[in-house]
Amino acid sequence: MPEKLAFWSIPVSLFVLLLKVFAWQLTGSVAMLSDALETVVNVVAATLAFFAVRIANKPADRRHPFGHRKAEYISAVAEGVMIIFAAFLILREAGAALSNPHLDDVPIFGLVVNAIATLINGAWATVLLRAGRRNTSPALIASARHIFTDVFTSLGVLVGLGLALVTAWLILDPLLAIVVALNILWEGWKVTRESVDGLMDVSLTDAELTAIDGLIRANMQGALQYHDLKGRRSGKAIFAEFHLVVDGTMQVDAAHDISDQIETAMVAVFPASTFLIHLEPDSELHMT
Incomplete structure (x- = not known):
């Protein structure tokens, strides 16, 4: 079209x-x-x-x-x-x-x-x-x-x-x-x-970052925290990345399932986009 x-x-x-x-x-x-x-x-x-x-x-x-x-x-x-x-x-x-x-x-x-x-x-x-x-x-x-x-x-x-x-x-x-x-x-x-x-890869708008934040929080059950979200737009596609903190004793396949769940939810809202999730143990928890 x-x-x-x-x-x-x-x-x-x-x-x-x-x-x-x-x-x-x-x-x-x-x-x-x-x-x-x-x-x-x-x-x-x-x-x-x-x-x-x-x-x-x-x-x-x-x-x-x-x-x-x-x-x-x-x-x-x-x-x-x-x-x-x-x-x-x-x-x-x-x-x-x-x-x-x-x-x-x-x-x-x-x-x-x-x-x-x-x-x-x-x-x-x-x-x-x-x-x-x-x-x-x-x-x-x-x-x-x-x-x-x-x-x-x-x-x-x-x-x-x-x-x-x-x-x-x-x-x-x-x-x-x-x-x-x-x-x-x-x-x-x-x-x-x-x-x-x-x-120049200017950052996503506040509205787009807020939408991604909502999707992560709604689909990160089993994870402890996420942080350092950043992203950029290239035409209709979004490229975003963030760190996802899980229990240090969690099995790799379980942590991977959580990542897949989050990514599936985000791609449904932002088609043809790429999301990079960096897994971290609970020793990397950020104090709020």
């Missing part, structure tokens, strides 16, 4: 790009140009996301025993960098237009074309975001968030150009493009930061 959606993002983004380029040619608006430039990034990002999702879904192999899931983070980082680059391109175009703001003769039709592109973008972003959250796919989520940024950009452009036409204050066009660029820059920074966190 994620791979199919990632593939269809490519033709959808191309179609939206064509509509926005057409809208820009009809209006001559630098704000419309900025909107189209951001959609160019969408096309490249959609292509990257497709290949990243394909790679991430490959099973573990001898060279990659922990799987290929981090490919999605690499794609998301690249997308964030491209978003930032697009923002600087828009700032350059808007700065050049400040001294000579203008619109062409058919702006109303251009606004209608841009509005259609925005509706298509909004619907597709909603589909991607729901699928990305359902499948814990960083690449799909990053693409959806970027497209939503594009949607809000387009809405701002439509409102701003409408005001420029009503008031005849054409300076609103390049000023609006600058606001758009700053918003895109902020979104690019957020996407890049979050994706780098994934590559």
